[in-house]
Amino acid sequence: METFLGIDYPTLWYLVIGLLFSGYAILEGFDYGAGAWHLFFRKDLSRRISINAIGPLWDANQVWLIIGGGALFAGFPVMYATMLSAMYIPFMLFLMLLVLRSAAIKFRSAEEMAWWRKTWDIIYFTSNTLIGFLLGVVLGNVVQGFEIGENYSYQGGVFFAFLNPYALMVGFTTLSIFMTQGAIFLLLKTEGRLHARLTFLLRRGMGFFILSFVITSLYTLFYIPGVTDKFKENPVFFVLPLLAFLAVANVPRLVSKKKYAYALVFSSLTMAFLLMLVAFQLYPVLLPSTIDPKYSVDIYNAASSQKSLGIMLSIVVIGAPLLAGYFLFLYKTFHGKVKLDDTSY
């Protein structure tokens, strides 16, 4: 098997995908999170400001999902196919909610009528909340594993099997960290009374996160078999949960000092550390089979050919700096507080 710096190609691709999904969670995390607070703002103007805070950014942030999905398809087609067909209902709901959310952003402020805006506000709030929740539910299912049999075929329940207690808890945790992230982002982009209200809401959000995080962690430790084995073999990785804890503990301190950009960095780090924790715990498995570990999908039996992975790694080497450049340009152009003008939503 070909390697680069002593790391084999499937592992490298696993890292690439981890990076893409972290980027997606961090960037769309504050987009979805901001939307999940939407109905907590009462005035129409506040709601408009909140939508326009993500206005020029959300389309670009969403690209991380598109690239992440493509990268999964390209690098681990078996994982892509098995996960999506097994999680058919949650993914279909997720996709439909993405469409509704895009429509809400575009059409909400296009008309003046109160009923029109109220309807879209509800759609916007609901879709953002459920998207965050469903992403967590899927993650919870992946961590627990599926009923995968021979030939990677899913043999579990079709309609409601994805709604199990553990997955629900991961769903709440994901939603709560998105809401924390979203509130910090909005603090960065707003002024005045809306800003003051957000300071209050952020405290609620963090409380929600810490509560669901603690419950989920305890549940994971006691009910998910073998979850600590990896850490017993490599105790050095206990540093990951510790780092996640330190990062999140740092957020209130920075917010009280009004250093919102740094607070956003630290809540992003929390997310990244938690995802690393999951990634480390699963590696090299991608989808554990609950029927028999020999049917599990891992980065080796799911991977594309060495040749294909090599090609795609070079595509990443060329493309990543370009992408970084575009994002730098975009975020530089739109830094600072939201100012509504005639091009705003």
Add this chain to the structure above:
Amino acid sequence: METEILARIQFAFTVAFHYIYPPLSIGIGLIMVIMEGLYLKTGNKHYEVLTRFWLKIFALTFGIGVATGIIMEFEFGTNWAVYSRYVGDIFGSALAAEGLFAFGLESAFLGVLIFGWNRVSPRVHFISAIGVFLGSMFSAVWIVVANSWQQTPAGYHIVGEGFNARAEVTDFWAMVFNPSSVDRIIHVWQGAFLAGAFLVLSVHAYYLLKGRYIEISKKAFKIALGVATLVSLSQLISGHSSADGVSENQPAKLAAMEGHYEASSAADLYLLGWVDDDTQEVTGISLPGGLSFLLHQDFEEPVTGLNAFPKEDRPGQVNAVFQFYHIMVSIGIFLIGLTLYASFLWWRGQLFEKKWLLRIFAFAVLLPQIANQVGWFAAEMGRQPWIVYGHLRTSEGFSQEVSSHQILFSLILFLVVYFVLFLLFVYSVNKKIKQGPYKEAENALEII
């Protein structure tokens, strides 16, 4: 069987709906770049007003294109799991390249393009417009490469057997430039240019008929007419080259397009007709030996017919393929006639004098849209029964573990959501057109 049919219906519906929007974005994008370029070059305010106006409609089509496109990206995995495992090594890399090179470019610059008027200089704004336009062009490239590889696989070998069989890349560039890629990309790009140009023509023809925004509408109409005339002519060349390629690489598809059954005989070229698959006869108006002539410049030269293939290896819906293909061709010919005639009047300085012609242009916006849709229907139905030509059948490619009830659930959801989305789109575009590029009461621009 039921699952397969539902999966196919759902995919066809979602992709056909999606395909209304990206071609519009690519086409409007091109015209918008020309408009903004003219503004920078001449400093004429009219071009700025036009750019701002078309940008609003562009933003709408682009947004719906992205939203419905994400669904396509994941639908391969949800509904076509076996296919996804089979082609992931090849199809996936094209899709990943698309995300990184095309979507990254267009989405990042889109924010600046739409919301950045007051934040960046006119030059940087123009560069953003070009960035978005190029991004949309690239995005067409990679997905068409992936689809073309399904039609005419190249640069790969098959590894494994039975359920574990899959295609792996052996030569990346041979895969990218497979026999049909270039023809089809050009054909798709040009179809997109026509979709955008005819929307611009339609809206400004409507203004001219109503006597509103006359000065700027004349300018916009001329830009779009220039594009439409050149592109409809070159679409004929690209269409011919495509057909040559199909006859070589997918003879069964070409035979279905013309309803040609006899295994090896001279083939006719139909203007219109009706195919009876049972009697294997076509009723209609045709040029005897016409297809033979087009392909081989000889009316007598035999063309491979459907009967040269076993029944299970050729398209099932011959008449549908025939009809879709002929609708596309007829529209193409009509657009050439229409744009050439209008250009002739332009040359004579009489372009805006004929009301009936403007009326035709006001409605002609639907024609490239229809041609784009039926062209794809012909291409994809003509590829049947294969999902990867000659290797994997459509009936083997769908997700076995997904039940027909699940697909029915998602299909109904798609139908409802897309119906609402379409109404919103039509309503918003219509509203923007009615509002116009600027407030007429101010009337400042007609004076400039």
